[in-house]
Amino acid sequence: MSDDNKSKTPDALLAALRRIVGVATEPRVTRDDVNQAMIRHWCDAMEDHNPVYTDPAFAAESVHGGIVAPPAMLDTWSMPGLAPRPRQESSSGEEAGMVPVLNQLDAAGFTSVVAAGMSHEYHRYLKPGDRLTISQVITSVSDEKQTALGVGHFFTTESNFADQQGNSVGRMEFSILKFKPGTGTVNMDASALEGLEKMPRPRPAISRDTKFFWDGVDQGELRIQKCNSCDGLHHPPVVRCPGCGSYELGYLVSQGRGTVYSFVEVHHPQFPMFDYPLVGVLVELEEGTRIISNLVGVKPEDVETGMPVELAIEATDPGLSLPLFRRARPARRESTLLFADLEPGQELPPCPVAISRTLIVAGAMASRDFQDVHHDPDLAKKRGSPDTFMNIMTTSGLTNRYVTDWAGPEVIFRKLSLRLGVPNFPGDTLTYTGQVQSTALRDGKGVVELLVTGTNKLGDHVTATVELELPTP
């Protein structure tokens, strides 16, 4: 069975892989029951503050009658964790499911892996204490294909999730590319990533009087000079409070929230140390002063005077951090939208997500995904990626969050399918936008379909369709 795969011809490899297609694994009980700790970890990583996941009192009064798990966690419950791949076989002992496919492809040199898409169907929300059983089947294996990332095979799986009563709770289709690193048609080394290797920006000249400001930026704070005597704010800093005459000047740490007071888009001349399009912005901070900065993660044509923005201190160059701003994350809706509120064509408000290294690692851990490309930059490079990148489950978690933050805590997800495009690398901003595609009453239920897109500076990262159920009073 597991003879030397490296000696296999491509045809023999494909034949071996295709023997696994259609053979369902013996149902296996997941490692852990649905539990609050993993839910909380997930919500922390995704910054998903929907109280139905973590607030027992709120959840008890909700449509769910108690705490539920975020629907996008579905396949997290079946992940093996940081343990060797378990054996997967059918009840009659044949090779079955994803594990033998991964093993055979690894052995044949297709060692890199990237998710291409996934589709969840939710039959009911999961609650702490639910004990799931999963059965998986490979539904297809592609011929060898030349892709942008490398030469590889796509394969798809279908997983069925049942609860302790044997009732189906969800279904997942998952599509993966396994490829040979270094055989891609695009150069994915570091220099292909904009912004990583370029001339440094002009550095601020820092005087004794302005040092507190730049020290603050280095420590991740936006400091605004504040008079210790009269509380007057002064930016750029002064040396004596013109309001009361005091030389006792301290600072406050801005909450980093504000609105666009004015903005410009620099076209000419352009300089190699900046990314264009470049939006210069004058932000009016909630504390009452203004500051010159850049707006990042927003297309110039989408910038408007008055638009809410939030601070994003970013390391723009080696040894230089700057207080930049991005579009503010829209406020989470506290009461759920009604079906009648929606009609096709309606837009969801754009929502930025800062792709920090922490988010990438925390999302991978929260989804029990220990693939090295999601946490180890050196190994990610060996596998043909310029850096670590976000895993698909984090993308689905963020998509889940984006939609519930807009629709409200008690919206019910029926389906979430997503197709991945360009990767999310650290330091970028993912901006979600969405639109209502259709609304329909089915069996007295208000069913709404959304199209959601998440873009970063490399292009479209995710295109998702979401089917929701909304209250119909």
Added chain:
Amino acid sequence: MSMSFAGQTAVVGIGATEFSKNSGRSTLRLAVECCEAAIADAGLLPEQIDGMVGFTVEENHEIDVARSLGIKELTHFSRIHHSGGAACGTLHQAAMAVHTGACKYALVYRAFNERSETRFGAGVQGLDNAPTPIMVDFGWCLPFGLLTPASWVAMFATRYMHQYGATSEDFGRISVADRRHAATNPEAFFYQQAITLEDHQASRWIVKPLHLLDCCQESDGGQALLVTTLERARDLPNEPVVIASAAQGSADDQQMMKSYYRDDITGIPEMGLCARQLWNDTGLGPDDMQAAIIYDHFTPLVLPQLEEFGFCAVGEAKDFIKDGNLELGGRLPMNTNGGQLGEAYIHGMNGVAEAVRLVRGTSVNQVPDVSNVLVTGGTAVPTSAAILSRAG
């Protein structure tokens, strides 16, 4: 501040080099040539000049200019700050100097190869970041890619558009009027090259919302003026052009190009301060001006200047412009030389010279029956303005 010498001094000579994109000679040579021309225009000799007033950004020291000109003894020499904001400030300084007796004949000059050598439009680059005051100030904008005057001015323009509903076309009408005036001025770089509003709209973006044709040209050239007391002026060959008043202005929370922290950034309070001084000193008002030279390095900042001087209400400059008021034959023919967009960018000094010609009646685009002409200095910086008038 009221000027005790209002109406007591005069411009008696003007002189300029040609305006080009490449002068082919040193800025010292340009300075000396234009000064010599102004001295000659005044009917004076270099050895009679005993005062010199320049810009702090002028690279040619008065002593070097004086040495080549054959000026012997100087009893007053001073410089005015803030680039184009100094345009009428030099006039103000020269008037004070001659009125107080610090000197008798003050020569004012500005010369540069701003196109062929040091282009401001190329952006602030390659300076080290030692914490000198100017670099500390630049530290608030350079790291964010705002390296050019256009980028700093555009920030005011976006807010003005937002607040008053002005459009790029409203800005464009300034450019079109300037270029129409330049088209009939043989000294203008854009002589015989009028543009349409469509040309303006089609010109490429520099810093949105500024199109290329919202930005003044970059020029090589020199411009000089000669100032003395009205009493001495009456003995000279030219009809004196009286400095009815000249004023400088720096307003609350003034910053260099980036006074972005005031409650409102759509007005130009430092120009409003100049306006109050000019009206107070002269007893004149907007209705008494037959023409105006309005500093036009970037078109959007022409609008609030018209408002600060009361030619129209705040926020209504766009309508004032649309009504054709700035054209020849309009209510306030503006920048009859073509302005800095059409004639040349000499830090506003060529505009002061055009105001002198308008009062003398010698502009190529002469406005009939001129008694008083308003001229303004550079905006977004501490600035200046003056009223030049026919001698009574």
